[in-house]
Amino acid sequence: MHVHTLLFVILSAVAAAVPGIRSSAQVLFAQEQLDKAIEVDDTTKGEELPHHIPDTCPIDTISCQNTGIDSCCSPSNGLLVLAQQWDTRWGPSDAFTVHGLWPDTCEGAQLPGGGCDRLRAYTNVSHIIEESTDTKLYNDMNTYWPSNKGDNNWFWTHEWVKHGTCVTTLHPRCYNTDSYVPQQEVAEYFRSILDLREKYNLFAALNASGIVPTEQMSGRRPKNTYSLQQFKQAIRDAWGVEPNVKCRGSRLQEVWLWFKVRGRDSYYPVDPWGKDTCHRISYQRKST
Secondary structure (H helix, E strand, C coil), rough: CCCHHHHHHHHHHHHHHHHCCCCCHHHHHHHHHHHHCCCCCCCCHHCCCCCCCCCCCCCCCCCCCCCCCCCCCCCCCCCCEEEEEEECCCCCCCEEEEEEEEEECCHHHHCCCCCCHHHHHCCCCCHHHHHCCCCCCHHHHHHCCCCCCCHHHHHHHHHHHHCCCCCCCCCCCHHCCCCCCCHHHHHHHHHHHHHHHCCCCCHHHHCCCCCCCCCCCCCCCCCEEEEEEHHHHHHHHCCCCCCCEEEEEEEEEEEEEEEEEEECCCEEEEEECCCCCCCCCEEEEECC
């Protein structure tokens, strides 16, 4: 059974069983979104997709605005979330670490949990990164993208399979046939995200507005907390858009920045599509 047909059958069954899904129209809409999002090589056809040299792509395309643009030239899943996390146990004391860069559909819907290309669902992403031509990438990943469970390969592999394979401009067919090195898109995906983290330096932006980590007092609440509006205004002052701020209880957990894309890979921030989960924010110093 074709993967899309299987997904449709599953969605239809869920629609029949779950009261919250009230009509087949909703299932048909979900199937339509999956058809748009999933780009998997069909090996049963016995033919190779043509390669597209990036220089042939127009440079003025805007994701989610231009129709009829090849998915190598502008990402089909053109609304993306850069999630940076604040975990007091991990990463430099003056830096947020990366959770991931997550492509969504242009309507803001999440993509399939299993990713968008089963043929590139690699299980050795740590090794791919370590062996890439980007000699600094592996160390940078360990510094700014650590797993809070202590297993970096699992974490990076999960992020690549679920999210990286859904960046259509990084599909192998989008590279010049003569220069493409297998799996090079994996390293390029992670490097582009680390570059975004550096460009959109949350710690520096907050610090510029007087928002700094506070010391946790033993057996008591932090010395002081910040309001959600203070956080949002600090980010708006830095980049002209607001973030979504995520907390566990009052403790700061993540800050999300939303992006669209000019051309193939020039990310620019846009207003948020998600929800905040904070009111008063406890932004605690790291123990590292």
